[in-house]
Amino acid sequence: MIPKKIFQRIWAIAGAVSVRSKILGIVLGFIILLGVGVTIQSRYALTATMTTQLEEQSVSVSRDLAARSTDLILLNDLLGLHDLLDETLANNPSVRYAFMMDAQGQVIAHTFQGGFPLDLLSINAVRADEHHHTVLIKTDEGHVWDTAVPILDGKVGTVRIGLSDETMQAALSTLTAQLLLTIVLVSAAGILVAVFLTWILTRPILSLVHATQLVAKGDFSPRVLRWADDEIGDLADAFNAMTEELARTDELRRERESLRRQLLEKVITTQEDERRRIARELHDSTSQNLTSLIVGLRIMETNCAQCAAQSKATDLRQVASKTLDEVHDLSMRLRPRALDDLGxxxxxxxxxxxxxxxxxxxxxxxxxxxxxxxxxxxxxxxxxxxxxxxxxxxxxxxxxxxxxxxxxxxxxxxxxxxxxxxxxxxxxxxxxxxxxxxxxxxxxxxxxxxxxxxxxxxxxxxxxxxxxxxxxxxxxx
Ligand SMILES: Nc1ncnc2c1ncn2[C@@H]1O[C@H](COP(=O)(O)OP(=O)(O)O)[C@@H](O)[C@H]1O
Ligand SMILES: [Mg+2]
Missing domain, CATH: 3.30.565.10 (Histidine kinase-like ATPase, C-terminal domain)
Structure with a gap:
């Protein structure tokens, strides 16, 4: 239920952006994911390898120092010891410090410039039967592997050196920087590819959208180009076939409509003409005849007062008058003369x-x-x-x-x-x-x-x- 809601919300955002943003998002997302993954993985592997190397180096350097200092300690050649320490420091850039103690734990030579830090003594110690002993010291400037090696099983003294991981950190930073630079460069290339890809993909779709909008407005003339021989190309063909059919049907419809209009026009005109003709006929001929009939009947009425036909003539005249009124009425309803004559x-x-x-x-x-x-x-x-x-x-x-x-x-x-x-x-x-x-x-x-x-x-x-x-x-x- 909840995953579905989350998916819907993600889709509401992702679905609403343009195809270009979608492809761009996918390409950049993958590049960044891959880059970050590779960086983390490489840093992890490199750290592991270099840590082992540093530890081994720390042991080998201190053992070498122990071997070479034995005689000098026995001869109490402090100057020689100092030279040896300086040389060790010069030859091994990772070595931060080195010092020697005699069998009683007294520091007899060291590389610290501003006095020996006494708290260093208690941090590491080696038993006489031990080959070496290493502890990891965490300082503000990074990690230091402090290794103690006994000289002649501890009978002569102890050598201690501190190896910093500065070089390792520098190597890691360089690697990370290079990988990040690679991510940026590949992302830039990815953006170019995505833009090109969307252009290729959306160009035919956009032209289809444009053409569809025209069709929706009733313009069936647009045809879209078949850009590529793929599914979108098939869609373009189908669209063109559809608009052609629509245009044909529309043409047919227009022809029928125009024919219908012409017919209707003709029917109405003919009907009006016919009405006008009949109305005129009724007015000019029938009414005139009826009027003559009425006049004749009236003359008959006056000329033959008291004759038998008089009342008949009166009746007939009334019928004729009524018919004349009806003819007027009919003529008027068919097509009033006023419409033609007066407006x-x-x-x-x-x-x-x-x-x-x-x-x-x-x-x-x-x-x-x-x-x-x-x-x-x-x-x-x-x-x-x-x-x-x-x-x-x-x-x-x-x-x-x-x-x-x-x-x-x-x-x-x-x-x-x-x-x-x-x-x-x-x-x-x-x-x-x-x-x-x-x-x-x-x-x-x-x-x-x-x-x-x-x-x-x-x-x-x-x-x-x-x-x-x-x-x-x-x-x-
Ligand atoms: N002025 C109006 N007032 C109320 N109803 C009307 C009016 N004009 C038309 N109608 C309704 O519309 C219907 C269709 O009208 P019309 O096409 O002229 O056909 P007819 O008049 O032959 O019924 C009528 O039957 C009537 O119900
Ligand atoms: Mg009506």
Missing amino acids: LAAALERLVSEWQTRYKIPVDVIIHLSERLPGDVETALYRIVQETLTNIGRHAKSKSASILIEKHGDTVRAIVEDDGIGFDVNTNYGERHLGLLGMRERAELLNGTLTIESTPERGTSIFIEIPLTLHSVVGEN
Whole structure:
């Protein structure tokens, strides 16, 4: 449990750094670990060897001194003894001091410049039957091996020398310094190798990342280079195959979308044209005929007062009048002439007044348009407002509604609001309810947008924005 947590924490730190830092960390970590290990190991081995050597040297030097001093002591040649000690010191740089004692333990010659340190006497002693006796003295300046050797089994005296480990320490320091220098040099080389290695490794990955970001933004054109014949190379190939496929699919989708738009445009235009034609036909021909019929019937009525056909003529005239009204109504709903002749504002005023009479809901209409809009924009806005009003009348149960249309720079904005029951704008109402969908299509065909905001029990707002520069004028006059 705890190791897992520790591992997670380590991974949280190690995993968060870049690949370069990871490789650098691994390479440097190994070099330093190896270097430190080798240094410790070498120091340990060297210390052991040199310690043995020093001990042996200490014994051999003191034994040699003992052998050579026997005669001089016996002859009481103090000068010779001093010379011998000086020579020993000169020939053996490790020897710190040397001195001789006679059989009674009196120091007869020594190498100390500033007087003999008496406490040295008690530190080491050798028995007569011993070959030699060595003790290790620890001083502030390092270790000293003090060896005592009896001269002629102790009958003549004792020789003592002190061998310092200074040379050994110096050798160890040199070795350590050299090894540390090696670690630093190898680390520097390691850093170079790691940087080069990460460059080799991350270069294709970074280009893949860059290309993927472009693909995520919808640009399927980037292709990545296959840098090497390895797994990353395979990944690059797979990525390229994927983007090619995506580009093909996207192209196909675009073609279909454009075809769909063209078809939709055509359908809408044809529908509008057809409506306009029928409305005109109804107005120009049917209405005219009906009007002539009504006029004829009226003449008949007045010309034949009291004749039997008079009441029949009155009935027929009333039917014809009603039919004329209905034809007007139908023509108006199909395509109000005002939309073509007088413009959007006038057509909407009529639409709204008719709607108000029908649904008995007050509508606040504000239209700020200084000039006429392109025909397709007027038609689209008219149809959108028409559908919105129909929806409010049929579904919203609202107490009032408002319509605002204004030109704002190069766009025309429309807002239609009600304070009715609202609805969930994310619901898919299916194929039988195409009103909202059709409204959006009409706006988008003109590169515009349509946004619906609705809050339950608060009402619905529909925002339409259509640019006046980018769209093409289709099939309108
Ligand atoms: N202003 C509105 N207030 C409340 N509900 C609405 C409003 N406009 C649309 N709706 C809801 O959205 C649905 C889909 O509308 P629409 O696509 O025009 O289809 P239809 O009017 O034929 O039902 C409607 O059935 C209605 O439930
Ligand atoms: Mg509807």
